[in-house]
Amino acid sequence: MKIALVYRSTTGRTEAMAKAIEEGILAAGGAVNVSSIEDVNVDDVFASDILVLGSSADGAESIDEANFVPFMEDNKDKFAGKKVFLFGSYGWGGGEYANTWKDQVVEFGAEMIEEPVTCLEDPEDATLDQLREVGKKIAAL
Numbered sequence: 649m650k651i652a653l654v655y656r657s658t659t660g661r662t663e664a665m666a667k668a669i670e671e672g673i674l675a676a677g678g679a680v681n682v683s684s685i686e687d688v689n690v691d692d693v694f695a696s697d698i699l700v701l702g703s704s705a706d707g708a709e710s711i712d713e714a715n716f717v718p719f720m721e722d723n724k725d726k727f728a729g730k731k732v733f734l735f736g737s738y739g740w741g742g743g744e745y746a747n748t749w750k751d752q753v754v755e756f757g758a759e760m761i762e763e764p765v766t767c768l769e770d771p772e773d774a775t776l777d778q779l780r781e782v783g784k785k786i787a788a789l
C-alpha cells in the first residue's frame with residue numbers, strides 16, 4: 649500500500665519521531681513519501697492508502713494552527729477509507745491534543761491503525777523504538 653508521512657516540527661522533536669517511523673518502514677522493506685506540512689503535495693498524500701501524520705502541540709491543545717489545521721479542514725472529504733497513524737511531541741498538555749485530532753480523523757471516516765503516540769518534549773529511546781515498530785507494522789499492512 650502507498651504510504652505518505654507528513655509532519656510539522658518546530659524544534660526537531662516531532663521530526664525525530666517521523667524519522668523513526670520512516671526507519672521502521674524502510675527496515676521492513678516498505679517505501680514512504682515524507683514531507684513537511686509546509687511543502688506538502690496534497691494530491692500525492694491523498695493518492696496514498698496510509699497517512700502517517702505528525703504534529704507537535706500548538707495554540708491551546710491544537711495541532712499546528714498555521715498549516716495542519718487548514719490541511720485537515722480543507723481535505724476532510726478525502727479521509728474516508730484511509731488508514732491513519734498520528735504522532736507528535738508536546739510540552740505541558742499531556743498529549744491531549746492528539747486525542748482531539750484522533751476524534752477528528754475518525755469523524756472524517758478514516759480508520760486508526762493504532763492509538764496516537766505522543767511524547768513530552770524530546771522522544772526517549774523507548775519511544776523511538778516503539779515508533780520503529782509501528783513503522784514496521786505499517787509497512788506490512
Ligand SMILES: Cc1cc2nc3c(=O)[nH]c(=O)nc-3n(C[C@H](O)[C@H](O)[C@H](O)COP(=O)(O)O)c2cc1C
Nearest residue numbers: 657658659660661662704705706709738739740741
Ligand atoms: C506557540 C506554541 C504553542 C504551544 N502549545 C502547546 C500546547 O497547547 N500544549 C502542549 O502540550 N504544548 C504546547 N507547546 C509546546 C510544544 O508542543 C513542544 O515544545 C514540542 O515538544 C515541540 O515539538 P517540535 O519540535 O516537534 O515542534 C507549544 C509551543 C509553542 C511554541
